Amino acid sequence: MQNIWAIIVAAGKGSRLAQVTDTAKQFLLWKNAPLYWHSVRTFAQSPYLQGIILVLPATCLEEEKTKIARRLQREALTIPLLSCAGGEERSDSVRCGLNLLPPKVSHVLIHDAARPFASAALLANVCQALIHGAQAVIPGLPVSDTIKEIENGCVLKTLRRDRLVQVQTPQGFTRDLICQAHNQGKDLAVTDDASLVEALGVPVLTVAGEETNVKITRPSDLTLLNEDNGPKGYRLGQGYDVHRYGGSRPLILGGVPIATDLTVEAHSDGDVLLHAIMDALLGCAALGDIGDHFPDSDPRFAGISSSLLLNQVLTLLSQKKLLPLHLDATVIAQKPRIAPYKEQIRKNLCRLLALDSDAVNIKATTEEKLGFTGRLEGIKASCVVLCAQQAKNDEP
Numbered sequence: 407m408q409n410i411w412a413i414i415v416a417a418g419k420g421s422r423l424a425q426v427t428d429t430a431k432q433f434l435l436w437k438n439a440p441l442y443w444h445s446v447r448t449f450a451q452s453p454y455l456q457g458i459i460l461v462l463p464a465t466c467l468e469e470e471k472t473k474i475a476r477r478l479q480r481e482a483l484t485i486p487l488l489s490c491a492g493g494e495e496r497s498d499s500v501r502c503g504l505n506l507l508p509p510k511v512s513h514v515l516i517h518d519a520a521r522p523f524a525s526a527a528l529l530a531n532v533c534q535a536l537i538h539g540a541q542a543v544i545p546g547l548p549v550s551d552t553i554k555e556i557e558n559g560c561v562l563k564t565l566r567r568d569r570l571v572q573v574q575t576p577q578g579f580t581r582d583l584i585c586q587a588h589n590q591g592k593d594l595a596v597t598d599d600a601s602l603v604e605a606l607g608v609p610v611l612t613v614a615g616e617e618t619n620v621k622i623t624r625p626s627d628l629t630l631l632n633e634d635n636g637p638k639g640y641r642l643g644q645g646y647d648v649h650r651y652g653g654s655r656p657l658i659l660g661g662v663p664i665a666t667d668l669t670v671e672a673h674s675d676g677d678v679l680l681h682a683i684m685d686a687l688l689g690c691a692a693l694g695d696i697g698d699h700f701p702d703s704d705p706r707f708a709g710i711s712s713s714l715l716l717n718q719v720l721t722l723l724s725q726k727k728l729l730p731l732h733l734d735a736t737v738i739a740q741k742p743r744i745a746p747y748k749e750q751i752r753k754n755l756c757r758l759l760a761l762d763s764d765a766v767n768i769k770a771t772t773e774e775k776l777g778f779t780g781r782l783e784g785i786k787a788s789c790v791v792l793c794a795q796q797a798k799n800d801e802p
Contacts, residue, residue, distance in 0.1 A: 408537055409512045411457040412449045412576065413503035416442040416519035417464075417492025426625045426720070426729050426760060430463070432519040434622070436631045441622065442519035443477065449517070450483040452526055454533035457486040457511075459503045464491035500599060501588050507581065514584055516599050517576035520622045523630075524576065531613045532578040542603045543578040545615035546571030573598055574615040583608060625760045628729055629794055641728060643689030645682035645789040651782060659737060659744070659787075660751035660768070661713045661758060666742040670785065673702035677712035679737055679751070679787040684712070684719045686733075686791040691726045716758055728793045730759050735789040736769040740779050744770035 416432040423431055432442045439447075442460065449458050462470050471489055478487075490506050492499030500516055507514065513536045517524065528545060535543040549570040555562045577599050579587075587602035596602055600610045620630060653671030657664040660679045670676040684696050693699075699722075700707045700715055707715070723730070733755065737744050752768045759766070773779050779786060 408533075409456050409510050410454055410515065410533055410536065410578075411459065411507055411511045411513075412455055412515040412517060413459045413461060413500060413507075414442060414445050414449065414517050414519050415461050415492070415496060415499050415503070417461050417499040418496060418520070419463075423623075423625060423628070423760075426628070426724055428724065431622050434628070434631060436522060439477075441522040441631075444522035445517055445519055445524065446483070446487065447481075448524060448526055449515070449529065450485055450487070452529045452533070454530060454537075455485060455515070457488070457508070458483075459506050460487060460489040461492040461499045461503045462489055467491045497588065497592070497596070497599075497602075504581075504585055504588060511581050513578060514581050515576040515578045516584070518621060521575055521619055522622070523616075524574075524619045525616060528616050528619060529576060532576055535611055535613055536578045536580070540578075540611040541580050541583050541608055542600060542610040544598075544600045544610055544612055545574040545576070545619070546612040547574070547615040547617065548572075571612055572615070573600065574619050574621075579603065624762065625729055626731065626762055626765065629731070632794060639795055640731075641690035641793045641795060643686035643691075643791045643793065645684065645686030645689065645791070646786070647678045647681035647685065648784055648786040649676050649678045649681075650784040655709075657742070657785075658712070659747065661711075661754045662747055662751050664742055664744075664747060668742060668782075668785075674700065674707050674710045674715065675712050678785050679735060679789070680712035680716055682787040682789040683733065683735060683755070683791065684716055686789040687719050687723055687730065687793070690730075690791055690793040691723050691728055693722060693726075713758060720759070723793065728795060730761060730791060730793050732765045732792040733759065733761065733789065734767045734769075734791075735787060736771060737785070737787045738771055738773060738779050739785040740772050740775060740782055 419430060433440045446458060449455055488506055490502050492502055532543050549567050549572055553565045553570060555565060583603060587606055591602035591605055594605060603610055649670040649672055651668050651670060653669050655670045655672045655676040657666050657668055657670055658675055658677045681696055688695055748768050748770060752766050755766045756763055778784050
């Protein structure tokens, strides 16, 4: 008879969310419980499982075990829950969990704690495949977009969509196989456990995944937690800034140097676009404007990069639990021509704000030789930003 345990990996750092929250994603709250606990609940309720191992960061293992003990006083589990410290990499953490498995365990499910929406039905599909003899099982979704393999920015070939799947967790394995795969594949650079099994030449079976089994990875994914976590709604911020031509600062827009003889007058680096964006972000947080935070009378900000100032503004937003979702900005100048730089500026703003490519829009226009921009006296920018108000993370 199969003795199936689950390893829930919750020891990661979540670096892609670091710009918007100082809370590791597995500890973010949803329905008043950290994300990892939702996986614990779902797995504990499965009739196929006999136990769970939770792998946590070594730095907070004892603190989290205390919180878990308090939570278990309110909602007892019907199967054993063990916990251990993870390692530096995900594969190290999985090995820590494998080493803690009781001797009689025959099969293992390995699941990422950042997928809190996995259903009991999905667990059943994976477990049923193991019970019927599969050595390795992974959930997968059909790929709807065209996928191309590239090298140095050029397309090598277009891959057949009917032969591609988007892989999820939990992934299921016989215990002996996954232990062997991890022991022999320590030096392999892989992104999931099944890849280590594939390296051994063992077939991996796929079962239907779930569209809702989303992994919380990017800042935009945090909106998935809003509805059930009591969001305060959305905030809209508007920004506007102007700089006079003729100063000593070279022209920079959105952190991108512009090849032109035109210069600007400014105390900082004079990036009019980032200044407008910062004002819009501060508007979302009702925190005044950049003059309040970075006055031109302060020598600390003389010539400073506006990208550094933007990081400080994003920190203020994070403290207010505000998450930027979308940005729409316009640069107004008679000269220079902004169009050749728009895509580079947009990509840099996506990087600075940790936003997806479809969440940043940059426009450029002239004022038909009217006004101070038309007379080549200066440049201006306007911006609108949408932010989501996140619920506060309280202790469980």
